[in-house]
Amino acid sequence: MAxxxxxxxxxxxxxxxxxxxxxxxxxxxxVTSWTTDAERLLGYRPAEVVGHRVVDLLLxxxxxxxxxxxxRCRGVSGWTGLLSALHRDGxxxxxxxxxxxxxxDGAPTRWVVLLADLADGPGWDMSRSVLERMNAGxxxxxxxxxxxxxxxxxxxxxxxxxxGSPQRxxxxxxxxxxxxxxxxxxxxxxxxxxxxxxPVVGFEHVGRVRSAPHRETAHSLSFVRLDDDHGxxxxxxxxxxxxxERYRARRRLALLDRAGEHIGRSLDVSRTAxxxxxxAVPGLADFATVDLLDSVLKGAEPAAGPLDDTDAVPLRRAxxxxxxxxxxxxxxxxxxxxxxxxxxxPIRCLAEGRSWREQRLDPSAEEWATxxxxxxxxxxxxxxxxxxxxxxIRARGVTLGIATFFRRQRHDPFDEEDLSLAEEFVGRAAxxxxxxxxxxxxxxxxxxxxxxLLPHRFPEQNAVEVSACYRPADVLTGLxxxxxxxxxxxxxxxxxxxxxVTGHGIDGAAAMGRLRAAVQTLADLDLPPEEVLAHxxxxxxRAAREEGSGADTLTSGMQAVGASCLYxxxxxxxxxxxxxxxxxxxxxxxAPDGTVSFADLPRGPALGVGGLPFESAEFTLAEGSLLxxxxxxxxATPRTGRDPEAGRERLRRALxxxxxxxxxLCRTIVDDLVPTRPYDDVALLMARTRRLGTEQVATWDLPDxxxxxxxxxxxxxxxxxxxxxxxxxxxxxxVVSELVTNAIRHAPGPVRLRLIAEHALICEVSDGGxxxxxxxxxxxxxxxxxGLFLISQFTQRWGTRYTPEGKIIWAEQSLTEPPV
Numbered sequence: 004m005a006x007x008x009x010x011x012x013x014x015x016x017x018x019x020x021x022x023x024x025x026x027x028x029x030x031x032x033x034v035t036s037w038t039t040d041a042e043r044l045l046g047y048r049p050a051e052v053v054g055h056r057v058v059d060l061l062l063x064x065x066x067x068x069x070x071x072x073x074x075r076c077r078g079v080s081g082w083t084g085l086l087s088a089l090h091r092d093g094x095x096x097x098x099x100x101x102x103x104x105x106x107x108d109g110a111p112t113r114w115v116v117l118l119a120d121l122a123d124g125p126g127w128d129m130s131r132s133v134l135e136r137m138n139a140g141x142x143x144x145x146x147x148x149x150x151x152x153x154x155x156x157x158x159x160x161x162x163x164x165x166x167g168s169p170q171r172x173x174x175x176x177x178x179x180x181x182x183x184x185x186x187x188x189x190x191x192x193x194x195x196x197x198x199x200x201x202p203v204v205g206f207e208h209v210g211r212v213r214s215a216p217h218r219e220t221a222h223s224l225s226f227v228r229l230d231d232d233h234g235x236x237x238x239x240x241x242x243x244x245x246x247x248e249r250y251r252a253r254r255r256l257a258l259l260d261r262a263g264e265h266i267g268r269s270l271d272v273s274r275t276a277x278x279x280x281x282x283a284v285p286g287l288a289d290f291a292t293v294d295l296l297d298s299v300l301k302g303a304e305p306a307a308g309p310l311d312d313t314d315a316v317p318l319r320r321a322x323x324x325x326x327x328x329x330x331x332x333x334x335x336x337x338x339x340x341x342x343x344x345x346x347x348x349p350i351r352c353l354a355e356g357r358s359w360r361e362q363r364l365d366p367s368a369e370e371w372a373t374x375x376x377x378x379x380x381x382x383x384x385x386x387x388x389x390x391x392x393x394x395x396i397r398a399r400g401v402t403l404g405i406a407t408f409f410r411r412q413r414h415d416p417f418d419e420e421d422l423s424l425a426e427e428f429v430g431r432a433a434x435x436x437x438x439x440x441x442x443x444x445x446x447x448x449x450x451x452x453x454x455x456l457l458p459h460r461f462p463e464q465n466a467v468e469v470s471a472c473y474r475p476a477d478v479l480t481g482l483x484x485x486x487x488x489x490x491x492x493x494x495x496x497x498x499x500x501x502x503x504v505t506g507h508g509i510d511g512a513a514a515m516g517r518l519r520a521a522v523q524t525l526a527d528l529d530l531p532p533e534e535v536l537a538h539x540x541x542x543x544x545r546a547a548r549e550e551g552s553g554a555d556t557l558t559s560g561m562q563a564v565g566a567s568c569l570y571x572x573x574x575x576x577x578x579x580x581x582x583x584x585x586x587x588x589x590x591x592x593x594a595p596d597g598t599v600s601f602a603d604l605p606r607g608p609a610l611g612v613g614g615l616p617f618e619s620a621e622f623t624l625a626e627g628s629l630l631x632x633x634x635x636x637x638x639a640t641p642r643t644g645r646d647p648e649a650g651r652e653r654l655r656r657a658l659x660x661x662x663x664x665x666x667x668l669c670r671t672i673v674d675d676l677v678p679t680r681p682y683d684d685v686a687l688l689m690a691r692t693r694r695l696g697t698e699q700v701a702t703w704d705l706p707d708x709x710x711x712x713x714x715x716x717x718x719x720x721x722x723x724x725x726x727x728x729x730x731x732x733x734x735x736x737x738v739v740s741e742l743v744t745n746a747i748r749h750a751p752g753p754v755r756l757r758l759i760a761e762h763a764l765i766c767e768v769s770d771g772g773x774x775x776x777x778x779x780x781x782x783x784x785x786x787x788x789x790g791l792f793l794i795s796q797f798t799q800r801w802g803t804r805y806t807p808e809g810k811i812i813w814a815e816q817s818l819t820e821p822p823v
Contacts, residue, residue, distance in 0.1 A: 023117035030111030032057050044120055046091030062087040062095060097121055144243035150197060150236060152176050152190050164243050185210055192226055193239045202227045221250030255424050258286045262428040267435030270442040272300050276321030279432040284324040288408035290332045294318040294341050295404035302443030305401055316353060332386045334373050341372040349405050352393045356402050358426055359393045362416035390416035394429045398437035449482050456516040461489045465761045466497040466575040467690040472669040474677055474685040483684035484511030485634045486519050490526045493804055493813045495575055495761045498526050501632040501688050502568035514563040529804035532570040532583035533617040543611035564611035569632055575695045583619040585610050591654055593629035599655045626694040636683030637676055665689055705754040707747055715743045715756055726760050731816055734797045738814050741794055742768035745776055752809060763815040771809040
């Protein structure tokens, strides 16, 4: 026999529209429609309900609330809540109610109400004792305070946050039960909630409580206002959750983030070490020091091999920071050598490369480092330090130094998490320190190279007053391909050189060094400017061909192709200036009256690219004229590019009307025309011309007669007496006799003797011959050939230069050194 089983209907657990009993209400909450479902739910027939107010169907306490809820909900989408209705037979029926307003233009609001029986729903019949047991067993601290913020109820879980048992709290305020707590801030939140009715959720409070007086804790609090049935506030309900671990994790992440943002912002070793100390205080420690090996600060490699903890290792204090102004805890100032006791924890950490932590320092122990061996050592108690961590600064398997972190007595001692955090961000900082060390080494090497490639100081000469300013585009390395030079020539003349290679950095500097050396060598040949550039062009072309055949094309020879150069020769006797350019801008000329112009100079092709031959131009410059030789970077900007006219106009305005010193003019022009980070390398060479007075030069035209040699010696000796150079008379007569004799004997044309008294005594003999004399080394039996040999021994230097009319043999004697 089949048995029909009726499936049990589960109790309702939520509002179900399908099972709800609908009814309609007018604007006055009068029932206008009553359905059979509503009759089945409450037992009333339609005739008994329609026309009556719905509040008559509710228990008195809910009847008083329904009108208030209806007034509040007229402008919104409706209201949902729990109510107790009266059944026709008199018992209470607990129902879930959902009321939705219906609005029509110009008509009063009507209501559609859905009723659902929740009498069999779980939790509806929970008594106050059940609710109190639920709150009492909650792991979350819960409390209720009245409008005067006095405790009226709290659960047991709140005891873990301090303040005592619930009975002890009753009738007292937060400041009374927890005096050390920042009760003022918490009560301010409670008053805010009482005034506004808006809850405050997740307010985080950090401090110390009695249950953990030496440990900083964090709590998340939420505050909700409690209202009575008439909406009047009667107190505040709040909860407390311990979020200390989350707070500490967030603080650790914030410290690491700050370390990544602030450490290593520069490539300076000392500054990076100070940034490490600044980040550690106060986020991790109260006092932090950073000591580095002396070799690290200099950019050198640390000593190879392991250290022994008994070694006397020189450590230098590179950075330190404290929460106290003036860093009173330190016994070693920044920059001083920190002398550590042999076998002390810092030396062991440095030798072994492992961290060390001590939760509680012996107050009577002496501080490990001192900068003054004669000073009485300080004790940790006197310094106020109680807990310490020492972390070696290691990068790429090499120990660079140590970082030491201290806390004071009133703070928590360092734990394993603190040590792990310190090791992590010190490890990051170590890479920055090592990068700065490597950069310091490379930059120092680059600067040594650059200093050796550029003149340290200008040579002694009286033809021009000179000043120069140099600013590389690569501000990190300081390397550039621009150069300038001042080269003394024979006859009191001087060569002024400015050049620029294509490229920057070490390749450009190497190419520049080769070109500068080549120009100096060519200048010693006393060639005209256009011939100097022609030889330089051949050198660059030949080097490019030789090096271009190799695998590496980024060589100094290839870098030199396309380089530019300006070579000018100034003669202070005649005031004539001859110059030639290879793809280089013409120099500025400032007349003594301040008028600015630019030399009308054939630009010529760049070096190594081929093209038209080089040409020179000649000018006569008045004494006090100013020559401004410069590279493209001075007049080229991102806005103007290499527009020569725009750049010249900017330079003209900068030069006009300036009356200061030459050094000041150089700096002012570069500062005005060149940004802090230049668009291109910049070199500026300023030269103010001088003229030798007629009293410094003596000239004699000599006939082609051997008898004139004696007259030339006599005239020279007389001139030296006038100049007060009698001590040089013997040597000068010897030089004059030999040079005049050779000119008359071996060369055609007129002979001219000239003496110049400048920083040296210069003797020149010119003739119409094109053949230069050769220095011979005669044997003891030879009867002649000793003249030039003697001149080379008795004078400072001598040589030959060619002119369109012939040649000039010259010799110089120092006016500062005693005669030979």
